[in-house]
Amino acid sequence: MTDLPAGVAARAHRATEPLHSLVYFVPEADMELTAVGLRPGRMCYFASRSAPMGPVGPGVTAATFYNFNPDIVARHIPRAWTLATPTDILAARLRAADRALRRLLGDELIASAEVAEAAALVREATSDLAPDGRPLYAGHADMQWPDVPHLALWHGVTLLREYRGDGHTAALLSFGLSGIEAIITHTATGRGFVEPAARLLRGWSDEQWDAAKSALRGRGLLDGADLSAAGRELREQIEAETDRLDAAAWQHLGPERTARLTDLGKQLVRVVAGNGAFPPGVFAPAG
Secondary structure, X not given: OOXXXXXHHHHHHHHHHHHHHHHHOOHHHHHHHHHOOOOOOHHHHHHHHHXXXXXXXXXXHHHHHOOOOHHHHHOOOOHHHHXXXXXXXXXXXXXXXXXXXXXXXXXXXXXXXXXXXXXXXXXXXOOXXXXXXXXXXXXXXXXXXXXXXHHHHHHHHHHHHHHHHHHHHHHHHHOOXXXXXXXXXHHHOOOOEOHHHXXXXXXXXXXXXXXXXXXXXXXXXXXXXEEXXXXXXXXXHHHHHHXXXXXXXXXXXXXXXXXXXXXXXXXXXXXXXXXXXXXXXXXXXXX
């Protein structure tokens, strides 16, 4: 395999990942998951994302999710497994994705050649990925592919997202960032969550957040609330390593088909975002 040009893997990820992650924000998710017995809110997220690995404990969930406060995870896992089985949870999550995508994309786009083409491309992109050392990806990869194109697309971008995420966790570990340090420094790049949303959604107290920022300043990675030059360099190295560990899908798909999937993903993400898939005030404006 040849090396990918710089930025290809990251662009493809950004163009497709929101088609998966919308399921964590849409009201259909809580509706379907609470209908099978889960409690609304964080329990639905923790249980539905970790369910492909089976009824794992809070330590496994926190380790694989990485930047969540483990104490918050432990409030919901393993209790979730006493309320609903992983099988029922995964079926509910797929129903939520189906309902949400039909609402956000509309019937015409759901049935379009573009959605079918994107689904075929993500399936091909994931067809040769190895699960070695990637627990969240491996759990999702053991699941059956849905038959209908829009759900096959959703499942495929889920695989791509978790494959990259497992690699990203390895990169963070190799460069010496803890979970809370990872989310703080990523937020400071101006990508992803705005800081109040990151702190709240990941379950860190103000005291924990401030202590971690102080430690990062002590390491020379933060300058006040912003990344220092060393912090920016570290984040660039982490993203480059994440791209390297994420390259297999895009090398297999090839440059032309990767570019095509990136374009299709951008088009579909614009539609779902424009129709309210993500709440305001959570993500930093795209730069």
